Amino acid sequence: MTVEALSAAEGGTDAVASAPPSGARQVWRRLRGQRAALAGGAVIALFVLVAVAAPLLAAIEGQDTTSYHAGLVDSASGGVPLGTFGGVSGSHWLGVEPGTGRDLFARLVYGSRISLIVAFGATVLQVLLGVLLGLAAGLGNRFLDGLLSRITDVFVTMPALIFAIALLAVVPDGFPRPVLLMLVLGLLAWGGIAKIVRAQVLTLKSLDYVAASRLGGSGPWRTARRELLPALVAPVVTYAAILLPSNIVSEAGLSFLGIGVTPPTPSWGQMLSSASTWYQADSAYVLLPAVLLFVTVLAFTVFADGVRTALDPRVASRLRVGTGRRKQAKADAGSSGTVSPEAVASGKVSPDVAEPETASRKAVTGE
Amino acid sequence: MRHLSFTSRRIGVIAVGLALAGGAVACGPKSGDDAKSGSDGKPKQGGTLYVLNNQAQEDFDPARLYTSGGGNVPSLVYRTLTTRNRADGAAGSKVVPDLATTTGEPSKDATVWTYHLKDGLKYEDGSPITTADIKYDIERSFAPELSGGAPYLRDWLEGAADYQGPYKDPKGLSAIETPDAKTIVFHLNKPEGEFPLLATQTSFAPVPKAKDTGTKYAAHPVSSGPYKVISNENNGEHIVLKRNPNWSAATDDQRKAYPDTIDVQSGLDQAVINQRLSAGVGKDADAVTTDTNLGPAELAKVTGDKNLAKRVGTGHFGYTDYIAFNPKVKPFDNIKVREAIAYAVNRTTVINAQGGSSLNEPATTFLPAQASFGYTPYDPFPAGKTGDPAKAKELLKEAGYPNGLTVSLTHDVTKGDEQGPEVATAVQEALKAAGITVKLDGQEHAAFSDKIHTLKTEPGFFLTGWGADWPSGGPFLGPIFDGRQIVDNGANFNNAQLDDASVNSEIDAINKITDLKAAAVRWGALDKKIGEQALTVPLWHPVYKRLFGKNIKNVVISDWTGVLDISQVAVK
Numbered sequence: 001m002t003v004e005a006l007s008a009a010e011g012g013t014d015a016v017a018s019a020p021p022s023g024a025r026q027v028w029r030r031l032r033g034q035r036a037a038l039a040g041g042a043v044i045a046l047f048v049l050v051a052v053a054a055p056l057l058a059a060i061e062g063q064d065t066t067s068y069h070a071g072l073v074d075s076a077s078g079g080v081p082l083g084t085f086g087g088v089s090g091s092h093w094l095g096v097e098p099g100t101g102r103d104l105f106a107r108l109v110y111g112s113r114i115s116l117i118v119a120f121g122a123t124v125l126q127v128l129l130g131v132l133l134g135l136a137a138g139l140g141n142r143f144l145d146g147l148l149s150r151i152t153d154v155f156v157t158m159p160a161l162i163f164a165i166a167l168l169a170v171v172p173d174g175f176p177r178p179v180l181l182m183l184v185l186g187l188l189a190w191g192g193i194a195k196i197v198r199a200q201v202l203t204l205k206s207l208d209y210v211a212a213s214r215l216g217g218s219g220p221w222r223t224a225r226r227e228l229l230p231a232l233v234a235p236v237v238t239y240a241a242i243l244l245p246s247n248i249v250s251e252a253g254l255s256f257l258g259i260g261v262t263p264p265t266p267s268w269g270q271m272l273s274s275a276s277t278w279y280q281a282d283s284a285y286v287l288l289p290a291v292l293l294f295v296t297v298l299a300f301t302v303f304a305d306g307v308r309t310a311l312d313p314r315v316a317s318r319l320r321v322g323t324g325r326r327k328q329a330k331a332d333a334g335s336s337g338t339v340s341p342e343a344v345a346s347g348k349v350s351p352d353v354a355e356p357e358t359a360s361r362k363a364v365t366g367e
Numbered sequence: 368m369r370h371l372s373f374t375s376r377r378i379g380v381i382a383v384g385l386a387l388a389g390g391a392v393a394c395g396p397k398s399g400d401d402a403k404s405g406s407d408g409k410p411k412q413g414g415t416l417y418v419l420n421n422q423a424q425e426d427f428d429p430a431r432l433y434t435s436g437g438g439n440v441p442s443l444v445y446r447t448l449t450t451r452n453r454a455d456g457a458a459g460s461k462v463v464p465d466l467a468t469t470t471g472e473p474s475k476d477a478t479v480w481t482y483h484l485k486d487g488l489k490y491e492d493g494s495p496i497t498t499a500d501i502k503y504d505i506e507r508s509f510a511p512e513l514s515g516g517a518p519y520l521r522d523w524l525e526g527a528a529d530y531q532g533p534y535k536d537p538k539g540l541s542a543i544e545t546p547d548a549k550t551i552v553f554h555l556n557k558p559e560g561e562f563p564l565l566a567t568q569t570s571f572a573p574v575p576k577a578k579d580t581g582t583k584y585a586a587h588p589v590s591s592g593p594y595k596v597i598s599n600e601n602n603g604e605h606i607v608l609k610r611n612p613n614w615s616a617a618t619d620d621q622r623k624a625y626p627d628t629i630d631v632q633s634g635l636d637q638a639v640i641n642q643r644l645s646a647g648v649g650k651d652a653d654a655v656t657t658d659t660n661l662g663p664a665e666l667a668k669v670t671g672d673k674n675l676a677k678r679v680g681t682g683h684f685g686y687t688d689y690i691a692f693n694p695k696v697k698p699f700d701n702i703k704v705r706e707a708i709a710y711a712v713n714r715t716t717v718i719n720a721q722g723g724s725s726l727n728e729p730a731t732t733f734l735p736a737q738a739s740f741g742y743t744p745y746d747p748f749p750a751g752k753t754g755d756p757a758k759a760k761e762l763l764k765e766a767g768y769p770n771g772l773t774v775s776l777t778h779d780v781t782k783g784d785e786q787g788p789e790v791a792t793a794v795q796e797a798l799k800a801a802g803i804t805v806k807l808d809g810q811e812h813a814a815f816s817d818k819i820h821t822l823k824t825e826p827g828f829f830l831t832g833w834g835a836d837w838p839s840g841g842p843f844l845g846p847i848f849d850g851r852q853i854v855d856n857g858a859n860f861n862n863a864q865l866d867d868a869s870v871n872s873e874i875d876a877i878n879k880i881t882d883l884k885a886a887a888v889r890w891g892a893l894d895k896k897i898g899e900q901a902l903t904v905p906l907w908h909p910v911y912k913r914l915f916g917k918n919i920k921n922v923v924i925s926d927w928t929g930v931l932d933i934s935q936v937a938v939k
Contacts, residue, residue, distance in 0.1 A: 066796055070719055073723070074723070077670045079722060098663070279664075
């Protein structure tokens with residue numbers, strides 16, 4: 001949709017001639033071209049599968065997350081697991097936890113559930129809030145815009161981690177912890193997405209087709225629904241894909257600090273925290289959650305970058321350059337810039353379009 | 368980042384004063400039988416000993432320090448009427464004379480205690496030490512400006528309950544008489560056979576009135592011990608001590624004082640201390656720590672390295688970690704439920720969660736496993752090393768819970784803490800086998816302490832621990848089981864809120880005994896009698912393992928403190 005809309009906005013006959021059959025399919029085609037993104041996607045799919053099948057996997061191994069195995073650790077040496085690589089054996093595929101002898105494979109696969117559920121839930125919440133408030137600010141009058149923008153600024157500048165720690169400390173223990181983590185992360189970190197949506201809305205508002213819709217008598221919400229939301233899909237999806245790994249890291253960080261899920265529920269951050277002193281005595285225990293976290297976050301980030309590229313209209317135009325569909329553009333084929341000079345000259349690319357990208361880059365480096 | 372401190376367990380010097388942590392080197396270390404000197408040859412005088420610590424030696428004023436046996440660093444500067452015996456193991460839990468000629472001459476009913484000073488005692492400036500100066504320091508310890516010391520004297524001395532210290536009330540305490548410069552007499556309001564053990568605390572050190580500078584005294588105290596304070600930065604963070612030429616070994620058979628200089632650096636991360644001691648580079652070869660234990664992971668590394676293992680001192684401080692019940696909360700009013708939990712607990716997994724069998728010894732008695740406390744082995748609910756869930760189920764059935772029950776266990780969320788989540792989870796898992804579902808109620812460190820020591824909020828089932836101010840049954844059982852020590856407003860340690868006339872009267876009777884050995888036997892019998900009521904489930908007694916530097920000689924670790932004694936250590 002987005003690409004169509006933007007192509008339509010560009011208005012050239014060439015663009016119409018080369019218009020893709022459907023937006024989603026085109027995005028998929030572009031994604032398919034990026035091996036790194038595909039690999040990232042495959043890793044994500046695998047982790048989701050593991051998380052969903054955690055009980056099954058643990059059952060196949062024949063272990064659970066909470067049973068203690070006092071016989072598998074050397075009590076006199078501080079509880080270090082007996083055997084190599086942290087006590088790896090046929091019945092404990094990834095070894096056992098020092099001190100308790102709990103099965104690490106079962107704890108890791110169950111731990112992935114917490115990481116993914118919390119991260120997905122928080123991201124959905126952030127996107128919902130961000131889009132809603134961004135739209136309201138972009139479409140509202142000056143007062144509403146000012147108010148919402150300042151509130152957004154406050155949330156963007158607020159040290160979310162510190163605030164999350166404070167919030168998590170005061171909520172009573174009875175409240176289900178994963179839901180709480182989801183809410184806290186979701187309610188605190190929606191500022192970035194709201195800013196991007198507002199900026200996009202302001203740009204789109206001045207475009208002809210939106211103006212036409214409004215002149216045609218549509219109210220602001222109808223315009224938002226029919227004309228703006230479809231155009232917002234690209235930046236929002238891109239930003240959400242970047243938020244997700246950062247939410248995984250936040251959950252792990254909070255669990256690391258001891259205010260995430262309560263024991264004995266396993267979570268990667270919590271395991272990493274317990275493991276941090278064991279790096280010399282039982283390095284396998286530290287490496288497992290650390291590597292898993294690293295791979296997951298890397299996979300999501302690479303995939304997010306792929307999605308961003310696939311949705312980026314300027315990349316789209318460059319691709320067309322590459323395939324020689326626009327004769328005029330041939331001259332630019334050698335240039336490394338993503339924006340063709342004539343596109344800028346003709347005002348087809350508004351400076352605002354660059355915002356999602358720079359904003360998201362900031363978000364990545366800033367986290 | 369408190370959770371990081373679990374690399375090495377902090378010495379749990381809970382004792383009566385939770386305040387200990389900062390002020391006291393109180394619980395010193397002691398040396399185990401296997402911990403001998405790091406290098407060969409006889410210890411010689413000279414050199415500089417470095418002490419690497421986590422907790423600062425705050426408020427270095429003898430009136431403010433809350434110590435056990437006079438403390439470790441404080442005892443280098445302040446001599447007291449009596450002191451702990453500087454010897455390895457059980458011999459080290461004896462009380463011996465220091466400034467005084469004896470450990471005290473009691474009146475018949477142990478309410479009047481008389482001490483005479485040795486001859487030739489001098490301060491660092493060469494002036495003589497008198498009993499009036501000891502009386503003066505005790506009076507100072509009552510001054511609100513100099514808070515922090517142990518509360519015993521206010522409770523024990525006749526007519527001292529409302530005394531406000533010598534600055535507001537220069538008349539002084541009438542309960543302490545000094546008929547001449549070498550004699551001091553204490554009049555108590557009740558029999559206290561353990562008075563000689565109290566007289567080891569630094570409030571019994573001499574402070575010359577003419578040199579008293581009030582709250583500033585801590586910076587430059589007048590030394591009566593083998594070392595004098597050269598500098599004291601940031602309220603005890605860095606203290607440098609040098610030999611006091613006016614101290615004479617002839618009047619002090621306890622302190623060896625081998626090094627010429629002792630440099631105490633605090634505020635270090637516990638992992639850093641252990642790393643530096645194990646590497647032993649440069650000055651760190653001449654270093655020890657008095658407050659940082661080896662953690663489980665560090666122990667795993669050390670046991671695999673022969674050279675390091677030689678440099679580990681093992682000590683036993685009298686301490687018990689246990690599950691406490693509040694019988695005012697259902698279902699713990701039912702003794703069968705409490706017994707069921709006592710049977711179901713698996714001490715092996717609990718101990719493994721807390722660092723394994725080298726750092727903890729399983730406990731079935733409330734008193735620590737040392738003769739000086741009156742240790743009498745007993746196990747009213749024998750369940751073996753791993754618990755007896757079948758027996759527990761049986762008891763639950765008798766209690767009216769044939770289908771098991773759900774309870775809430777309150778614990779500290781601090782990782783690696785003795786009352787931390789690892790231990791709570793191990794208890795939870797063990798009780799699951801007996802059909803008891805345990806919900807974990809984790810509380811932040813300070814909130815946890817407040818909650819369990821406040822009568823109104825005290826939960827029914829929680830983890831806690833207890834150590835005593837001196838190695839005897841009195842300060843161990845009294846605050847926990849004496850009905851008259853239930854505190855309505857403020858910190859209450861009688862968790863079970865037990866107020867049993869027979870227990871109270873036995874405590875009074877034992878306090879009259881001045882023969883500490885005879886008293887110990889009675890304390891042991893009382894412990895056994897209380898143990899049968901299943902008001903607590905003793906879990907383990909901690910063992911302290913601490914590294915010392917390559918050049919360290921003459922490591923002495925008494926059962927009184929559990930840490931190596933700085934006054935005995937040599938670096939040459």
